Each structure stands twice: as structure tokens, then as C-alpha cells.
Amino acid sequence: xxxxxxxxxPCREGVRHLYDILTDISGGRGREGDVELLESxxxxxxxxxxxxxxxxxxxxxxxxxxxxxDEFDAHIRDKKCPAGVCKELxxxxxxxxxxxxxxxxxxxxxxxxIIGSKKVAHKILTENxxxxxxxxxxxxxxxxxxx
Amino acid sequence: MTTVSVSIDxxxxxxxxxxxxxxxxxxxxxxxxTMCEHEHLKPYGVCRVCLVEMRQGRRKKLVPAxxxxxREPVEIFTDSEWVRETRKWILAFMLARxxxxxxxxxxxxxxxxxxxxxxxxxxxxxxx
Amino acid sequence: MTVKRLTSPEDLAAWRGxxxxxxxxxxxxxxxxxxxxxxxxxxxxVLYDVHEAIEKLGAVELADIRATGCHxxxxxxxxxxxxxxxxxxxxxxxxxxxxxxxxxxxxxVLEKKVYKDTDGARYARESELPYYRxxxxxxxxxxxxxxxxxxxxxxAGGGYDSLVKAFAMGGQAVxxxxxxxxxxxxxxGGFLAARKWQxxxxxxxxxxxxxxxxxxxxxxxxxxxxLLEGNPHLVIEGMIIAAHAIGATQGxxxxxxxxxxxxxxxTAAIKQAREADLLGxxxxxxxxxxxxxxxxxxxxxxxxxxxxxxxxxxxxxGEPRPKYVHTAESGLWGKPSNLNNVETFANVPWIVANGxxxxxxxxxxxxxxxxxxxxxxxxxxxxxxEVPMGTTLREIVEDIGGGxxxxxxxxxxxxxxxxGGCLPADRLDMPVxxxxxxxxxxxxxxxxxxxxxxxxxxxxxxx
Amino acid sequence: xxAAETFCRTxxxxxxxxxxxxxxxxxxxxxxxxxxxxxxxxxxLVYVSERLRVPLAQTYNVATFYNAFSLNPxxxxxxxxxxxxxxxxxGSSMILDNLSTRLNLKPGETSAxxxxxxxxxxxxxxxxxAPVVVINDAVHGKTSSxxxxxxxxxxxxxxxxxxxxx
Numbered sequence: 001x002x003x004x005x006x007x008x009x010p011c012r013e014g015v016r017h018l019y020d021i022l023t024d025i026s027g028g029r030g031r032e033g034d035v036e037l038l039e040s041x042x043x044x045x046x047x048x049x050x051x052x053x054x055x056x057x058x059x060x061x062x063x064x065x066x067x068x069x070d071e072f073d074a075h076i077r078d079k080k081c082p083a084g085v086c087k088e089l090x091x092x093x094x095x096x097x098x099x100x101x102x103x104x105x106x107x108x109x110x111x112x113x114i115i116g117s118k119k120v121a122h123k124i125l126t127e128n129x130x131x132x133x134x135x136x137x138x139x140x141x142x143x144x145x146x147x
Numbered sequence: 148m149t150t151v152s153v154s155i156d157x158x159x160x161x162x163x164x165x166x167x168x169x170x171x172x173x174x175x176x177x178x179x180x181t182m183c184e185h186e187h188l189k190p191y192g193v194c195r196v197c198l199v200e201m202r203q204g205r206r207k208k209l210v211p212a213x214x215x216x217x218r219e220p221v222e223i224f225t226d227s228e229w230v231r232e233t234r235k236w237i238l239a240f241m242l243a244r245x246x247x248x249x250x251x252x253x254x255x256x257x258x259x260x261x262x263x264x265x266x267x268x269x270x271x272x273x274x275x
Numbered sequence: 276m277t278v279k280r281l282t283s284p285e286d287l288a289a290w291r292g293x294x295x296x297x298x299x300x301x302x303x304x305x306x307x308x309x310x311x312x313x314x315x316x317x318x319x320x321v322l323y324d325v326h327e328a329i330e331k332l333g334a335v336e337l338a339d340i341r342a343t344g345c346h347x348x349x350x351x352x353x354x355x356x357x358x359x360x361x362x363x364x365x366x367x368x369x370x371x372x373x374x375x376x377x378x379x380x381x382x383x384v385l386e387k388k389v390y391k392d393t394d395g396a397r398y399a400r401e402s403e404l405p406y407y408r409x410x411x412x413x414x415x416x417x418x419x420x421x422x423x424x425x426x427x428x429x430x431a432g433g434g435y436d437s438l439v440k441a442f443a444m445g446g447q448a449v450x451x452x453x454x455x456x457x458x459x460x461x462x463x464g465g466f467l468a469a470r471k472w473q474x475x476x477x478x479x480x481x482x483x484x485x486x487x488x489x490x491x492x493x494x495x496x497x498x499x500x501x502l503l504e505g506n507p508h509l510v511i512e513g514m515i516i517a518a519h520a521i522g523a524t525q526g527x528x529x530x531x532x533x534x535x536x537x538x539x540x541x542t543a544a545i546k547q548a549r550e551a552d553l554l555g556x557x558x559x560x561x562x563x564x565x566x567x568x569x570x571x572x573x574x575x576x577x578x579x580x581x582x583x584x585x586x587x588x589x590x591x592x593g594e595p596r597p598k599y600v601h602t603a604e605s606g607l608w609g610k611p612s613n614l615n616n617v618e619t620f621a622n623v624p625w626i627v628a629n630g631x632x633x634x635x636x637x638x639x640x641x642x643x644x645x646x647x648x649x650x651x652x653x654x655x656x657x658x659x660x661e662v663p664m665g666t667t668l669r670e671i672v673e674d675i676g677g678g679x680x681x682x683x684x685x686x687x688x689x690x691x692x693x694x695g696g697c698l699p700a701d702r703l704d705m706p707v708x709x710x711x712x713x714x715x716x717x718x719x720x721x722x723x724x725x726x727x728x729x730x731x732x733x734x735x736x737x738x
Numbered sequence: 739x740x741a742a743e744t745f746c747r748t749x750x751x752x753x754x755x756x757x758x759x760x761x762x763x764x765x766x767x768x769x770x771x772x773x774x775x776x777x778x779x780x781x782x783l784v785y786v787s788e789r790l791r792v793p794l795a796q797t798y799n800v801a802t803f804y805n806a807f808s809l810n811p812x813x814x815x816x817x818x819x820x821x822x823x824x825x826x827x828x829g830s831s832m833i834l835d836n837l838s839t840r841l842n843l844k845p846g847e848t849s850a851x852x853x854x855x856x857x858x859x860x861x862x863x864x865x866x867x868a869p870v871v872v873i874n875d876a877v878h879g880k881t882s883s884x885x886x887x888x889x890x891x892x893x894x895x896x897x898x899x900x901x902x903x904x
Contacts, residue, residue, distance in 0.1 A: 003492070003577060007193050007594050008192075008194075009193070009194055009237050009240055010240065013244060014236070022737055023738060025734055040236070041236060044233045044236030044237065048233050049195075051595035052580055053576070053595075056693070056695075059696050060693065060694075060695065060696055062696065064687075064696075064734070064736060067687070067698070068699070068733040072733075072734060082732070084730065085731065086732055086734065108886070111839055130836075130839055131832070131835070132886075133884075134836055134882075136884075137882045311862075311864055314877065315867050315878070315879045316867065316879060349867070493861070494823040494824060494861035495823045495824040496861075497863035532804070532806040570766065571766060573768075573803065590763065590765050591800065593803065593804075649824075649866075651865035651868060652827040653827060657865070657868075658866050723824075725824050731827055736826070
């Protein structure tokens, strides 16, 4: 999107709209009919752009819709991200039985959203957790999960 | 002065080589909407509002009438369904950028702007 | 290393005689892949450790060190390849180096340090690795022994012989050879190179320009970088041959701003080629003049597009121009210009040396030769692979790539960079090539191949 | 370097000599200025425009088009998180969020004290080591959100921008 040189309307404007609508879908604000909207917009962008960038920018989107339509519907209808990636649809928490209280996660959390003392099972405060996954990366016991 | 035999909206014509599609259309009384074209400016072909359908044998694609010139025998359609659909989206993209679209503020602005583009396309269905 | 001025093909042959074979048979050469990803993995430290170990063992007379570009198998870097034995030590740690050097000097193999595959089997020789088994390294192979900063290692392996042959054949014959070989553009366009060359050769207007597109903006694709860093002379030789064929006297290589090592190695190679009179006036007594300048890009993906690239070389912002006026007639500064991708030029010397017939035997009926892919993302053996056209995605992802790590399941592979689509598991038997992928909704593009597993969300990827 | 100017004319002249004083050398000269001063000083842009006989508007057009150039000084430690597809697939957007929160900087911003600049870049060509974070010219491969804190601490220990990787 930032890579569009900005010269012609379909690519400069159209690709931004595709991005905005996809951001909404990924954030759980998708609406019925969005997929069809994306598809028809994509055709106009591909047919109307001057150079290869605009003519092919929607190809990854069209192919993910073609082969992974169920994931788009999961985001739009059930407000769920099956792969556990889209931040607004995912929460992180700690499985108490698995957590020995080693505080490794507590130390790497950029927003200090993890509380717990030594040897006591820790907890993630979800208010200012930014879903960056640092805790899950460092946890050796698989105690941190998200979904 | 070599000429090329072409067709525009079904009318067979012999036009001068390298003549602009837009000029020939105007001569034939066919209106093609334009935005960034102006007689005092060198044709730039960026707004894409003047896209028309160009067919040559099996190959067909949309070309800007203000920049594309006649060099080979081709068929031009200035008002086909494909042209209208694309043109509506391009107008909608532009309108979505206009300030009075009330829905483009706030967090969800982006997507609602996309929806505004859709509405703009909807209520423009009537005019070219 | 004083480079000899060459005024005739015989000079080149005589020079090669003096240099001798790529490796001295009586000595041990420690080869370390030192491309950008090698350096990021620590190859500079390994080079230093090897140098120190040799000195401590007093073996300076018995051993050489050679820093090459990328060998392709980036996942196992930093690596040491002991030549001429061909023994490979992957993921070398600095305290292993001394033991490796000692054993190699005695002609032995340090068994516990050699390559261990995901299935536990051990392979000592680089040539035996499963990673390379299905590959055909006809273009990227020399990058494993050529030192990019030393033209002599390239000449020793037969470098610039194709140039001599091309001059003897004549420009039109070279174009016919490329047409018979079916060489298509490797940058993603897939146009027949010979047709492009022909239109510029026939165009009138002087001077004619030859442009090499090394913008490589596609995320996930870095084969052009590896070629420029590892074997710049191969690209230079390909360019001189093409320039002679179309009558171009000035060439530009437009290199991405994000590839500093490639710019350094390419600039050094051009300097050495000029010193050897392989670039400049009356090359090898052929009467043909040609020189190459390096033009550093400014960091804009759109400049991979031909007309935007030319605008950028002209010092303007990279804005594409509609292509109704073909760049073959009016390109850079309005003069006839021919643009090809790095990998396309790298194929030219092979075609001239081995002939169109043997080239056309490789690949499929419509996509000839090999293609270098960058296999990245959620795959065990990340790196560059060169496979004949027609190889299936499954062979690439599973047999060469070693499948998806951490026991997760394959979900999709994206081919062709930002203009390419994603293919799911049931499309894995699709052969690679210019046309078949198009019907499945994606393109081969420049060769980026990004594997995704069940932990990747397709909506997020699309965004 | 005369007092008023923030760049050294003789140095810029050498850049112009190597690339030629013609309009087509604009990008190459600006590349060298950017490398030398880590940004494009405004008065240097004026000087280059005059020497290359290029309108100042055109120079600004080029200086703002390419993301290799920056009009304001880059911090001592320039942190670039690669957002190319290969790195994105291996979680680089989470690393960016982590670093962005830690440094309290949005991508493209420089800290008030000029210490840090956080940036994103679209592909560095080291995709086999994804996800990649570059700090000045040191390429850190196979990073993760968990390692982000250590990465910052390690870079803080290094003195100024010009340090070669250890």
C-alpha cells in the first residue's frame, strides 16, 4: 500500500480501501457482503491500474478468498480467528497447572501485564496486554496459550 | 497520411494513424467522461475515468481514451458493462476521498470509507 | 593481485593457464559462505577463527581461505566447506573451528560435526545432501567456489569463455540461440528474452542501453542478491554478450538500496573487469565497446517495473509510464533500451557455452531451463534452491524443504511475491513454470515461495 | 564547513565528482549524503539542487518519494523490523508491537533524545533467517518478541551508531 507510487486512482485509492476493509474484518468489525465488496473492488483496481503493481496487488487477496473462504467467514460471522493471530479476536492466558512461577514471562512483558510472585502461578491482565506473544515465546512449560 | 480502419461503438471508421481515441470519439459526438484531461495539458492518463474497452481479436483490455492512440485495427467500446462497472468504482474511490463523506472519521473510518465508496457507487448507478 | 590486460581471446586462455584450477590440489581450501545471510549468521567470525586456527597450527603454507557468496542452503549457515574433499560442516560454532581445521589438514572427517538431516542420517559431502539432490545447480552452482572479489577464481572455472564464443558467433546468431533455447524472463514477466533483444537490435537510435533489473522488491525473494553477491562476473558476462547482440554500448545495473553487500561485490567485479579490458573499449579485440554503471535504487518497490526503473535511473521519482510506446523504441532517456532480470542474464553464458538444444531439454515444453526459488517461511530447510521448471511444489516444500517445522501442518504456500497468490495443500502437485501456476490463481513471479502453517491466518496475510 | 551550514561542501563536492554534476546523478548523490549524515540536511538539498541544476521542488520530490531518504536526523540506533511476507509469516508484526511499546515510538518516529529510530522495511533479502531485525548495520536473524528486550539492551551497550557488529 505504501509502495503505490500514487499516480493513478485505482491503485492509490482502491488498495487503501481493500486494506481498511481487511483491517475491519481482522478486527472483528467485518460485515456480511464484505467479501463480495472486496472482490468487485479488486477487479476494478486490476483492470484500471496503469502498471503491474496495481494490476496484481489484489491477487493475493483474491486467491486467499478463493481457497480459504471459510476463514473469512469465521472472522466476519463468528468474530473468531481460527489460527489465533488477529489480535482483537485473541486473548492470552496462563494455564495455572502448568505454570511453576518462574517469572520469565513477567520479565519480558513490555506492558507489565503479568502478575505473580516466585513459585506461584502467574496471571495475565488482559486490559493492557498488546498480544505481542513475548510471554508465549519465552515460556518453557507451554503454560502460556492464546486463542 | 496513413490511416487505420477501426470501429468505435460499432461505427466503422478510417482514422489517421496515431489519432487519439478521445478526439475521434468527440468528433463522432460520443461523450467519454474525463477528469485529468485538459486541452492546455499534455495527456497524462492518471485519473482513469476515461477508460474504454479495447478489443483486438481475442485480446481485450481497458485503455485510457485520453492517452491511447489508434495504431492498429481495434474495436473500441465506450459504454460496455465492463467500462461502466470500472468507471463507477473509480468515481466511488474519488468520492470516498471527498470531505463531505461524513462517515470517514474515527477508528472505523477506513472501512466505513470503503462502504462510503460502495454507497457512492450505488447512488451513481444512473449517471455515466 | 594484478589483473592482466587482455587484448585477444588468446590472452584470456593464457591468463587461465597461469591461474590454474579453481582449487589447488595439493592444499586444503576452507570455503566459508559469506553472503548477507551468512554474515548475519556469523560467517565473519568463522572466517576469523579459521584464519587464527591455521596460524596457530603453523599451516599457512598448507591451507587457503576463500569467502564466497551464498551456497543456497542458508538454514545451515555459518558453514565451512573443506575443498577439494567437499566435506561440509554446518552451523559451525567458534570453538569447533580449531578441531575442524586440524582434522581437515590431516585429511580426516570430523564425523560428529557433519550434516545431520531431519531423519537423523549423516552426510559428510556437500554433494550428498538431500537438500541438493533434486536440484540442478547449473546457474547457481559456481557461487559455491567463486570468490566474488577475485576475478581469477571466475576465470579459472572457464569464466568469459562464453563471451569469446559469442563474439565469434556474432550478435544475430546469439539472439537466434536464445530464441531456440526458449529463454524467458526470470524477473516475473516471462517474456521471450530473444524477442525483446531483437526489437532493440532492430530499433534505430543511438546510443542503445542495456539494463539489468536488480531491484528485487518482492518480499521473500533474494536469488538476485545471492547471484550478485556470489558470482557478479556471471551476470557481467551475460550482460556483455546481450549488449553485443543488441548493439548497446552502455549498461546499468539497478541494485536495491537494501543490498549493500551486492553493490560492494558488483562494483569491485566491474572494476576488475575494466582492468582486464573485459569492459570498456574494443573488448577482447572484438571492436565492441561496452561499460556498466551501478545505479543504486532508492527503496521503492514500484521501481521493479521497467518504466519506473528507467525514471529512477534518470534521477526522477519512480513513476511508471503507460507502455503503449515500447521501451525497445524509447526507453532510458528516450533511447532504445532493453531490460532483463539478473537471473535472466545469468542464464546467457550457459546457453552460449552449451547450446540451445541442451538448454531446451531442461524444463517443460513452455518453460525452459531452471528457476531459482527462495524457499522461506514455515519450512525446515530455508534457503535458495535451483530446480528444473516442471518440478512440483510438493517436491520443493517436502523433499527439498524438509516440510513444516515443530510438527505443525502445512496450510498454504505463496508464490510470486506480492503479485502472487496462495495455494492450499490440495494444489501441491502443481508443477512450477510460467503458465500452469497462472491457471491456479497465482504466478511464478520472481521465485519467492513462502510456506505457511496452521498458525498463520489467511486474512492477516492478505492484509 | 562554514558555520551556518550543517554539511561540508567539499565532502558533497566529492560525491558530485564521482557521480557527475548532471540531473541524472541526483539519486546517487543523495544516497551518499544520506550515508554521510544519516539524513538529508535541508541546506544540503539546496546546494545539491544548484550544483546539479535540478529544481529544488524536483529534489524534494525525489527525497520524499524513496524511503531510503529521511529529511530529519535518524537516531543513533536505527532499528528496522522487516515486515516482508517471509518475516510477517514468522511473527515480525508482534516483534514490532513489542518494540514499539517498549520504545514508545510508532514506526518512522525518532525518540526525542535522538537515541532511537524505529522503522519498518519491506524486505532485506535475509528471509532464511526470518524474522529479521536490523540495528544500524547489524542484521539479527531468527529474532522473536521474547528476545526483543534483550535485543534492545544489547544495542544500548554499544556506543555510537558506527559500531561494527562484534
